[in-house]
Amino acid sequence: MSPERDCPEYTANGYGVGKSYGTFGELLQGVLPDEQDFLVTFPIEKYSECKFYPSVSGTLSVTPSGKVKSLKLAGKLLSYCGKPVSGSLIINSELLQGKGLASSTADMIAVSRAIEDYYDLQIPVEVMEKFIKEIEPTDGIMHPGIVVYYHKELKLRESLGSCPPLTILALDEGGEIDTIKYNQVERKFSYLEKLEYQSLLSDMCTALQHNNLELLGKTATRSAVMNQKNRPKKTLHSVREICESIGGIGVVTAHSGTYIGIVISDNDREYSEKIKSGMASLKSLGYPVEQFKSCTNHSLKKEVPV
Missing domain, CATH: 3.30.70.890 (GHMP kinase, C-terminal domain)
Structure with a gap:
């Protein structure tokens, strides 16, 4: 059941879509002599997907309602982009929560990409990292491939290329x-x-x-x-x-x-x-x-x- 069919206030201009993979824990995680906490991602073929339906209702909502981190990020990104902080986020995820699969990070990245898709814009990854940092520590799956990432600082150290099969x-x-x-x-x-x-x-x-x-x-x-x-x-x-x-x-x-x-x-x-x-x-x-x-x-x- 889609929002645009049930709620007349939704725009007739469609919706934006976004997707992000998760990660199977980490290939490596620890602390370096300079006290930097780091990890190495392990991208997997399990995904979080989002549809963003803009509206003129003046409210922003997310389904499932428990994905409050994604809702917070969407509000920050829409405001940053000068767009109405309004609409509906519909998230479908294959990633179980609380298991070490980066489920909440994948949700947030999918939301960001859905907003980008609808408004045909590109949000700098540094901006996304800044806003996510205000919500929680996270890994580096907003960057493509396997990366070395400072997960508490939310800063890319190094990209290591594509993951082997x-x-x-x-x-x-x-x-x-x-x-x-x-x-x-x-x-x-x-x-x-x-x-x-x-x-x-x-x-x-x-x-x-x-x-x-x-x-x-x-x-x-x-x-x-x-x-x-x-x-x-x-x-x-x-x-x-x-x-x-x-x-x-x-x-x-x-x-x-x-x-x-x-x-x-x-x-x-x-x-x-x-x-x-x-x-x-x-x-x-x-x-x-x-x-x-x-x-x-x-x-x-x-x-x-x-």
Whole structure:
């Protein structure tokens, strides 16, 4: 049931559409010796999509009504662009909330792109980051491809190019994590840990620049292990054993979420066998499991269907 059909105050000029992918936690997350909190994104083919219907009612609303972060951002962006702060946002998302899939960030980016689409304008990414920063800490999925991102400062450090074709055999340990509350807690890292994170970041950049999947997996796994002091995964040891038994690339985790997964190359000659065996073994741990695909197509600026 669409707003333009049920509410006569909506304009007859159609609507704007926008879309954003999520991210399966992070390939790497930590703190550098200069005290910068950083992460490396892992874009996946799960999306948030938005339709923006402008209106003359003088009110701005969002459906589902609980997506208040997206509503706040839309108001800020419309005001910045000198447009009426009025209309309706209809959001459909494949990304579960509180799981470490960047659901709220993807919602906000989809909203921004829907507004851009309707008014045929381009909002500078720095402006979007400024307004999102006023709402919550976030990752870097407003930038295309895999990026190194200062998620508390909302600042791009480095773009690492497109994501290689990968499959994630994912296990959800359950519950939800409040990202805002999680990032408000001060976490202590030793200087040696910060130096290791610096080395891991260098390794991850090298792995992606040279398509070295073995190094990528080793680095992501080490990041998952080091994160146990912050947001421990009960199944990490078991998932690592399964990964090793099937010959997976490595383990990846949602550092501030509930997911943990095994990474498999889509070009692996034993791909089908590894997927079947890995999924069966993960299911035996007693948690919900599913598959994710890495997102290798990052041209979503004017994505249309919702």
